[in-house]
Amino acid sequence: MIKRIKKRNLETTTKSMEKNHSENSGLNKSLDDNISLFKNIFKNDETLIIRGFQNKRLQSAQCCIFYLDGMVNAEIINENIIQPVLSNDLSENIESNNLLEELKKKVIVSNNVTLETEVNKMVSSIINGDTLFLLEGYDKALIISSKGGETRPITEPTSSRIIRGPREGFTESIMLNLSLVRRKIKNPEFKVKFKEIGERTHTKTCICYIEGLALEGILNELELRLDKIEIDGIIDSGYIQELIKDAPYSPFETIGSSERPDVIAAKLLEGRIALFVDGSPFVLTVPYLVVENFQSNEDYYNNYIFSSMNRLIRGFTAVTSITIPAIFLSLVTYHQEMLPTPLLLSISSSRQGVPFPTVVSLFIMLFIFDMLREAGTRMPSSVGQAVNIVGTLVLGQAAVEARLVSAPVIIVTALTGIMTLINMNFISATIIFRTFLLIGASFLGIYGFLMCIIILYLHLMSIRSFGVPYMMNVTRAKDHDGQDAWIRAPWWAMTLRPKIIAANDLVRQSSRLGKEK
Amino acid sequence: MQKEQLSDKEAIFLIIVFVIGSSLITGVGGEADNDAWIAVVVGLIMVMPMILVFSRILSLFQGKDLFDILTLTLGKRISKIVAIMYIWYAFHLGALVLRNFGEFINIVAMPETPMFVPLFCLGLLCIVAVRLGIEVMGRTTAYFLPILFLIIVIVQLLAIPQLHLNYLKPILGSGLIPVLKGGFSALSFPFAETVLFIGVFGSLKTKKSPFKVYYWGILISALIIIITTIRNLAVLGNMRDSFYFPSYAAVGSIKIGNFIERIEVSVAFIFVFGVFIKSSICLLVACKGIGKMFNLKDYRSIVIQTGLLMIYLSYIIYDNSMMMKYWAFKVYPFYAFPFQVIIPITIWIFAEYKARKNKMNCFSSKCP
Numbered sequence: 001m002i003k004r005i006k007k008r009n010l011e012t013t014t015k016s017m018e019k020n021h022s023e024n025s026g027l028n029k030s031l032d033d034n035i036s037l038f039k040n041i042f043k044n045d046e047t048l049i050i051r052g053f054q055n056k057r058l059q060s061a062q063c064c065i066f067y068l069d070g071m072v073n074a075e076i077i078n079e080n081i082i083q084p085v086l087s088n089d090l091s092e093n094i095e096s097n098n099l100l101e102e103l104k105k106k107v108i109v110s111n112n113v114t115l116e117t118e119v120n121k122m123v124s125s126i127i128n129g130d131t132l133f134l135l136e137g138y139d140k141a142l143i144i145s146s147k148g149g150e151t152r153p154i155t156e157p158t159s160s161r162i163i164r165g166p167r168e169g170f171t172e173s174i175m176l177n178l179s180l181v182r183r184k185i186k187n188p189e190f191k192v193k194f195k196e197i198g199e200r201t202h203t204k205t206c207i208c209y210i211e212g213l214a215l216e217g218i219l220n221e222l223e224l225r226l227d228k229i230e231i232d233g234i235i236d237s238g239y240i241q242e243l244i245k246d247a248p249y250s251p252f253e254t255i256g257s258s259e260r261p262d263v264i265a266a267k268l269l270e271g272r273i274a275l276f277v278d279g280s281p282f283v284l285t286v287p288y289l290v291v292e293n294f295q296s297n298e299d300y301y302n303n304y305i306f307s308s309m310n311r312l313i314r315g316f317t318a319v320t321s322i323t324i325p326a327i328f329l330s331l332v333t334y335h336q337e338m339l340p341t342p343l344l345l346s347i348s349s350s351r352q353g354v355p356f357p358t359v360v361s362l363f364i365m366l367f368i369f370d371m372l373r374e375a376g377t378r379m380p381s382s383v384g385q386a387v388n389i390v391g392t393l394v395l396g397q398a399a400v401e402a403r404l405v406s407a408p409v410i411i412v413t414a415l416t417g418i419m420t421l422i423n424m425n426f427i428s429a430t431i432i433f434r435t436f437l438l439i440g441a442s443f444l445g446i447y448g449f450l451m452c453i454i455i456l457y458l459h460l461m462s463i464r465s466f467g468v469p470y471m472m473n474v475t476r477a478k479d480h481d482g483q484d485a486w487i488r489a490p491w492w493a494m495t496l497r498p499k500i501i502a503a504n505d506l507v508r509q510s511s512r513l514g515k516e517k
Numbered sequence: 518m519q520k521e522q523l524s525d526k527e528a529i530f531l532i533i534v535f536v537i538g539s540s541l542i543t544g545v546g547g548e549a550d551n552d553a554w555i556a557v558v559v560g561l562i563m564v565m566p567m568i569l570v571f572s573r574i575l576s577l578f579q580g581k582d583l584f585d586i587l588t589l590t591l592g593k594r595i596s597k598i599v600a601i602m603y604i605w606y607a608f609h610l611g612a613l614v615l616r617n618f619g620e621f622i623n624i625v626a627m628p629e630t631p632m633f634v635p636l637f638c639l640g641l642l643c644i645v646a647v648r649l650g651i652e653v654m655g656r657t658t659a660y661f662l663p664i665l666f667l668i669i670v671i672v673q674l675l676a677i678p679q680l681h682l683n684y685l686k687p688i689l690g691s692g693l694i695p696v697l698k699g700g701f702s703a704l705s706f707p708f709a710e711t712v713l714f715i716g717v718f719g720s721l722k723t724k725k726s727p728f729k730v731y732y733w734g735i736l737i738s739a740l741i742i743i744i745t746t747i748r749n750l751a752v753l754g755n756m757r758d759s760f761y762f763p764s765y766a767a768v769g770s771i772k773i774g775n776f777i778e779r780i781e782v783s784v785a786f787i788f789v790f791g792v793f794i795k796s797s798i799c800l801l802v803a804c805k806g807i808g809k810m811f812n813l814k815d816y817r818s819i820v821i822q823t824g825l826l827m828i829y830l831s832y833i834i835y836d837n838s839m840m841m842k843y844w845a846f847k848v849y850p851f852y853a854f855p856f857q858v859i860i861p862i863t864i865w866i867f868a869e870y871k872a873r874k875n876k877m878n879c880f881s882s883k884c885p
Contacts, residue, residue, distance in 0.1 A: 334626075335782050337779040338779060338782050340776055440638075444627070444635060447622060447638075447789055448638060450786055451638055451793075454657070458646055458649055458653055458657050461653045462653040471656065471660070474660070
């Protein structure tokens with residue numbers, strides 16, 4: 001019902017928009033009429049600048065330009081449009097009768113000028129930061145590219161730091177982002193397809209892939225899903241990420257995002273497809289597998305033994321950050337016989353006088369840790385010290401001394417917290433499944449814990465990302481599948497690309513492959 | 518929805534987990550006393566011809582599952598009756614396995630927890646798994662089986678100091694008859710229970726594979742069972758009859774230094790996972806059968822109902838553990854014999870006949 005109402009509303013708004021435009025479709029030959037037409041369209045928008053001028057010699061060449069203040073590069077307009085039109089000796093240079101065409105060909109200095117007749121397109125190009133050029137006596141207009149406006153400079157992304165590797169990061173401008181990737185893949189097979197999403201925002205998005213590597217099926221599926229999106233606005237790529245996700249209710253991400261051009265370039269070279277969204281420094285990649293959560297771009301630039309070790313740590317901590325509290329709980333409350341006696345004694349002595357059962361104190365402490373984490377990410381940096389002191393002293397030491405919680409619980413919480421922060425990609429899934437496992441363990445001890453683990457893995461195994469099993473390569477060590485999963489094999493050994501994703505062209509290093517045989 | 522596919526490896530793993538699942542809890546071939554491991558070998562030899570029959574049926578009707586095959590071979594009316602029998606068998610076996618687990622939890626792990634709680638939790642797990650489908654179960658098993666192997670091997674190694682191999686002597690002390698009896702019971706539980714996989718392997722990929730899958734699956738799982746049986750015998754000796762769950766007790770006696778002791782909970786993982794896979798397969802076959810009976814498009818719509826009924830059946834099926842043991846060793850082999858041996862052989866004969874006739878008629882394997 002709601003959907004239907006929404007649809008109707010949408011239809012009426014689009015209709016009214018069309019109506020608005022269709023009333024004044026087509027330009028007049030009179031310049032004054034045209035000016036008032038555009039004034040009418042941008043009625044309450046005071047950033048629209050209308051500048052009329054005429055040529056020195058040729059009095060009949062009365063022209064007028066429209067642009068939005070702040071969206072354009074004023075230098076381009078001054079030097080490449082107004083200056084030449086004003087000072088050029090038009091009466092001598094112009095031969096044919098079509099003055100507008102002559103201006104386009106000979107006078108206006110710009111890399112991109114198009115002749116336009118439709119008002120709709122003129123309006124949208126003004127909004128995009130181009131300049132509209134009207135001439136007295138013509139019902140056509142020139143659209144001159146003059147996009148400008150400030151963008152953020154290329155800086156190192158703060159979401160993930162690296163020690164070795166390229167330091168540039170994406171910005172909010174889609175064209176700049178594209179150029180960053182293109183500078184790394186200098187190949188005509190690098191394809192770029194644009195698409196506008198968002199009924200009101202008309203956000204530019206673009207699909208990038210390398211022809212011959214990316215699978216047609218995945219590409220078509222991505223386009224299909226993008227076509228299905230009907231939303232009024234896209235502000236960040238996160239919108240699209242959630243709208244086209246494979247398993248909508250799952251806390252696991254099946255679409256990757258990165259802020260680094262080198263990461264995106266490497267994924268494109270593996271046969272993946274990238275999706276750039278204007279206004280967002282995070283570029284999406286599909287298909288996205290679970291192992292990619294543990295891959296860092298630095299792995300590929302450092303020594304492979306060191307990288308493999310780091311990757312194993314990441315994988316290990318991802319598992320333990322979910323399981324440690326539940327294992328601790330089931331050992332302490334149900335299976336005390338599993339613990340060595342001295343450890344059991346010290347745990348139970350530290351629990352003396354603590355009012356809450358272990359499960360309650362674990363829940364409380366984990367919740368407090370998440371609160372601290374949230375406070376740490378959002379707070380202004382000047383108050384960081386206060387949070388630190390409160391977190392360490394008040395909640396840690398003082399809570400134990402006051403016998404609100406036992407010391408082992410604090411240790412487990414701290415351990416879990418650190419391990420959660422190692423895998424920030426996983427954080428939502430970690431928190432949800434950690435709680436889930438904790439509940440299971442509090443009901444049935446290690447048995448409940450195991451059942452919840454099985455459910456977790458059933459869920460993981462059932463997810464697919466654009467047709468590719470999410471857990472692919474985790475279980476296989478055969479051939480070339482496992483060499484970029486739990487470990488990072490040395491570059492000279494990675495002669496093949498990932499099997500299912502780059503099925504079109506598997507060979508990455510043909511010369512080495514030949515030697516091996 | 519595309520057809521679910523199972524690779525050979527996943528199928529072998531499923532069989533292994535299915536076979537070792539509940540048999541590791543209750544022990545196999547109890548009639549043969551300290552020759553139980555020989556009984557397992559005898560059971561393995563006995564099951565070999567049955568494997569041939571099962572895989573032959575599967576390769577004659579590739580891509581079809583048990584209930585399709587029944588309709589194709591036995592005709593409409595008789596096949597319905599046989600299908601109902603198999604649905605009951607799967608349903609009942611699933612409930613028995615669940616109950617095994619419930620007894621296990623109730624006796625050794627949590628005596629104060631009502632048995633319904635573990636039954637219900639594991640039953641829900643099975644429902645989730647069956648709804649996700651055989652492919653997901655296969656992949657999950659492929660992920661977990663290496664861990665299971667690791668646990669089994671480590672526990673086996675740790676148990677070496679406790680082994681008293683003289684407990685195994687005298688070999689064949691009380692003659693051949695108990696060993697054959699034990700072998701017969703090992704045939705019915707767990708080996709020939711794999712008859713249910715005919716209902717699942719419609720999703721297998723290649724035509725040649727059913728025999729390979731059955732062969733390797735049964736062989737590896739029999740090896741595991743033989744090794745653990747020997748371990749249990751050699752660790753527990755004459756005391757083994759006083760335990761309901763000999764594996765658990767045997768592992769519980771492992772003690773190395775002052776640090777590694779009482780590690781039986783680590784074995785719980787094998788139990789939980791094995792029981793889970795076994796009862797899920799049973800539930801899956803039962804649901805598929807019911808779905809076929811009533812011409813449903815997808816069996817998934819009846820999984821929850823069937824699963825809940827299975828949980829309830831498992832709750833009311835026995836009064837106590839003694840009854841379970843009596844049923845498992847005394848009654849079950851004869852109860853299961855028709856399902857595991859007689860009906861499959863009948864189907865096989867009819868199937869061969871049908872296949873010959875089809876070949877004569879139209880020379881094409883596509884003919885129904």
